[in-house]
Amino acid sequence: MSLTRQDVEKIAHLARLSITAQEMPVYVSSLSSIVDFVDELSRTDTEGVVPMAHPLDGQHQRLRADVVSESDTHEKYQLNAPAVTAGLYVVPRVIE
Amino acid sequence: MLHNLFIGELAERLSRREISSVELTRHFLSRIERLNPALNAFITLTGDQALSSAAAADARLGRGERGPLLGIPLIHKDIFCTDGVKTTCGSRMLDNFIAPYDATVVTRLKGAGTVMLGKSNMDEFAMGSSNETSYYGPVKNPWDTAKVPGGSSGGSAAATAARLAPLATGTDTGGSIRQPAALTGVTGLKPTYGRVSRYGMIAFASSLDQAGVFARSAGDAAAALQVMAGFDPRDSTSVDVPVPDYSKTLSQPLKGMKIGLLREFFADLEPRNAALLEDALSIFTGLGAETREVSLPHLPLSVPTYYVVAPAECSSNLSRFDGVRYGYRCENPKDLMDLYKRSRGEGFGAEVKRRIMTGTYVLSAGYFDAYYLKAQKARRLITDDFRSAFEKVDLVIGPTTPTPAFDIGAKMNDPVLMYLNDIYTIGANLAGLPGVSVPCGFVDGLPMGLQLIGPHFAEAKLLNAAHQYQQATDWHTHAPRGYES
Numbered sequence A: 001m002s003l004t005r006q007d008v009e010k011i012a013h014l015a016r017l018s019i020t021a022q023e024m025p026v027y028v029s030s031l032s033s034i035v036d037f038v039d040e041l042s043r044t045d046t047e048g049v050v051p052m053a054h055p056l057d058g059q060h061q062r063l064r065a066d067v068v069s070e071s072d073t074h075e076k077y078q079l080n081a082p083a084v085t086a087g088l089y090v091v092p093r094v095i096e
Numbered sequence B: 001m002l003h004n005l006f007i008g009e010l011a012e013r014l015s016r017r018e019i020s021s022v023e024l025t026r027h028f029l030s031r032i033e034r035l036n037p038a039l040n041a042f043i044t045l046t047g048d049q050a051l052s053s054a055a056a057a058d059a060r061l062g063r064g065e066r067g068p069l070l071g072i073p074l075i076h077k078d079i080f081c082t083d084g085v086k087t088t089c090g091s092r093m094l095d096n097f098i099a100p101y102d103a104t105v106v107t108r109l110k111g112a113g114t115v116m117l118g119k120s121n122m123d124e125f126a127m128g129s130s131n132e133t134s135y136y137g138p139v140k141n142p143w144d145t146a147k148v149p150g151g152s153s154g155g156s157a158a159a160t161a162a163r164l165a166p167l168a169t170g171t172d173t174g175g176s177i178r179q180p181a182a183l184t185g186v187t188g189l190k191p192t193y194g195r196v197s198r199y200g201m202i203a204f205a206s207s208l209d210q211a212g213v214f215a216r217s218a219g220d221a222a223a224a225l226q227v228m229a230g231f232d233p234r235d236s237t238s239v240d241v242p243v244p245d246y247s248k249t250l251s252q253p254l255k256g257m258k259i260g261l262l263r264e265f266f267a268d269l270e271p272r273n274a275a276l277l278e279d280a281l282s283i284f285t286g287l288g289a290e291t292r293e294v295s296l297p298h299l300p301l302s303v304p305t306y307y308v309v310a311p312a313e314c315s316s317n318l319s320r321f322d323g324v325r326y327g328y329r330c331e332n333p334k335d336l337m338d339l340y341k342r343s344r345g346e347g348f349g350a351e352v353k354r355r356i357m358t359g360t361y362v363l364s365a366g367y368f369d370a371y372y373l374k375a376q377k378a379r380r381l382i383t384d385d386f387r388s389a390f391e392k393v394d395l396v397i398g399p400t401t402p403t404p405a406f407d408i409g410a411k412m413n414d415p416v417l418m419y420l421n422d423i424y425t426i427g428a429n430l431a432g433l434p435g436v437s438v439p440c441g442f443v444d445g446l447p448m449g450l451q452l453i454g455p456h457f458a459e460a461k462l463l464n465a466a467h468q469y470q471q472a473t474d475w476h477t478h479a480p481r482g483y484e485s
Helices: A005-014 A024-043 A074-080 B007-015 B021-038 B047-062 B104-111 B154-161 B178-184 B218-228 B271-286 B299-320 B336-347 B350-363 B369-392 B415-422 B426-430 B459-472
Strands: B042-045 B073-077 B115-120 B167-171 B187-190 B211-215 B258-262 B290-294 B395-399 B435-443 B446-453
Touching: A005 A024, A005 B350, A024 B299, A024 B350, A024 B369, A024 B415, B007 B021, B007 B218, B021 B042, B021 B047, B021 B073, B021 B115, B042 B154, B047 B115, B073 B104, B073 B154, B104 B218, B115 B154, B154 B167, B154 B178, B154 B211, B167 B218, B178 B187, B178 B435, B178 B446, B187 B218, B187 B459, B211 B218, B218 B435, B218 B459, B258 B271, B258 B369, B271 B290, B271 B395, B271 B435, B271 B446, B271 B459, B290 B369, B299 B350, B299 B369, B299 B415, B299 B426, B350 B369, B369 B395, B369 B426, B395 B459, B435 B459, B446 B459
Parallel strands: B073 B115, B073 B167, B258 B290, B258 B395
Antiparallel strands: B042 B115, B167 B211, B187 B211, B187 B435, B395 B446, B435 B446
16 A cells, blocks of 8 residues: 555654655655555454563563652753753744 | 784783783774774764773772773764763764763673773664664775675674774664674674663664674673673663673583574575575584474564564654754754754654654554554564474574675665565564574675574573584684784
C-alpha cells in the first residue's frame, strides 16, 4: 500500500518536520517502499498473542520515595539553550 | 608495539611501571593524528583532557593502586554524554551541544581509570548500518578505505581495528556494535537489555538500545563489561541482577556446551560465508562443544518488526529536539510551528527524518493496531522462539553479516537494501538477548564475523565461548595493512 504525497505531507506535519517541495518525491518513494516492506507483518497470524512492549518479562516501573534528591542546576543546563532570559527559554510569540 | 598489545598486557606493563599512562596516551594520540584523517573515525579529540586523565591515572598507580583498566586509553561513541565535552550523536542537531553531565557508562569507566582520547563518529542518532549518515562525513574501513566500516558505531569499530585505542564504547539497537565489529575484524559485545545503564546515552529506541564495547579480544571485552555492567537507579530499565566475574570464567573448558545452529541463519548463506562458519563449527566441536540444529520459525519477521518498533520509538524519543531548549535552532523563525519544523527539518538528516516519519505513521490513528501493535506481537513470537531454543542449547551461532564490507555509497539510495544488512543481528535486540561478534576469517581480503547469542544475562558464557575460540584461532590478531605499525 503505497503512500501518496498528501499522506507524507500529513505525516511530516504531525512529526513537525519541514520537507521541501524538491525533497518530497524522494521521501514519498522511500517511505512507500519501507511501508510496503513492513506490510509483510500483516500476513502473519498473531491471533491470541500478547503484544510485547519490553524485552524482559516481569519488569515494572520502579518507583522511588517522593523526596527531593536533586539541586537546582538550571544555569548549567541552560548554557546550551539557543535563547534564554531570566531562566526562561525564549521562543516566537505563541499567544496573541 | 604498544598498540598491538591487549588490555591485559598493557595493564601489566603499567602495573610494573614499565610504561606510564601518559606515554601510552601520547602513543595513541600521535597514531590518531597520523592515521585518523584517512578514516574520519573521530568527531572530537580530547587530547589535553586525555593527558591530564593519564597523569591522574599515573598518580593512582604511583600510590600502589591497581586495576584492569587503570591508565588504559579508550574512545567513547559520540552518543554518550561527556561532561563539558561536545556530544553530537553524529548530527547537525547537536553540533553545538556541550553535554552538562556524564553518562553512567562514562562515569564508571572514568572511575576505573580509563583515559578518554575522544568521541567517535557514528551514524546520525545511531540510525544506520554503514556510518554514512553522519553529519560529519562517512567513516572509512581501515581494511579498505573505499568500503564502509558498518554502523552505527562505525567510528568506534574502525578506530579499534586501526589500533587507535585498545577499547571503544558503542551502542547496539539493531546490530550497531556487532555488525561493524564483523566488518572491521574486531570483537564487539552487546550485553543483555538492562545489563548496562542507558543513563546519559542519547536515546534512539528505548526498548532496544544497549551500550557495549569494541576490543580486540573477548578477554579485553570482559574487563570493560565488568566495569560497565550493573544496576543504576538513574535508568528505570536497569536490571538489578548481580554482575558475575566475567574474567574468571573465560578459560572454562567448553566440553558439554551445546551450541545451536540456527536453521534460518544457515539457509541461503553465501558459500564463502558458509565455509568460514563450517570452519568455526569444527573449532567449537574440537573444543568439546556439541552442535545441533535449532529453528526459530518467526525469525524472518525480525527486520520488518524492527523497522516498525524502532522508528516508532525513535519518533517519540526525537520529539525532544525542538529548537527550544538545546540543539539546533533555525534562523528567523516566523512562529512556533516554523521554529519546530525548520529546526527539525534542517537539523536532522534524511535517514533520521525517514525513520521519524515511519514511526509517526505506524503510531498514527488508524494505523496503530495494524502496524505497531502487530509488530509488538511479532516481537513476542520471535522472543518465544529464542526461549524455546535456549531450552535445548546454551548458545546459538551464526554469521554476523550477510556479506563483507560494501562500498561507500553502494546502498545509500535504497533504504530497504541497507536495512537487510541487519538481518542476523536484529533478533537479539528484539528479544533483549546478549550477543558477541568475533572475527572468523576473510572473504575477498575483508574480515567476516561469527556471532554468538545467549539467553538473558549469559554474557559470561558468551565471553567464555568467544575466548576459547580466540585461543584456538588467530583471526582476531590480524591488523589491517598499514595499521600494524
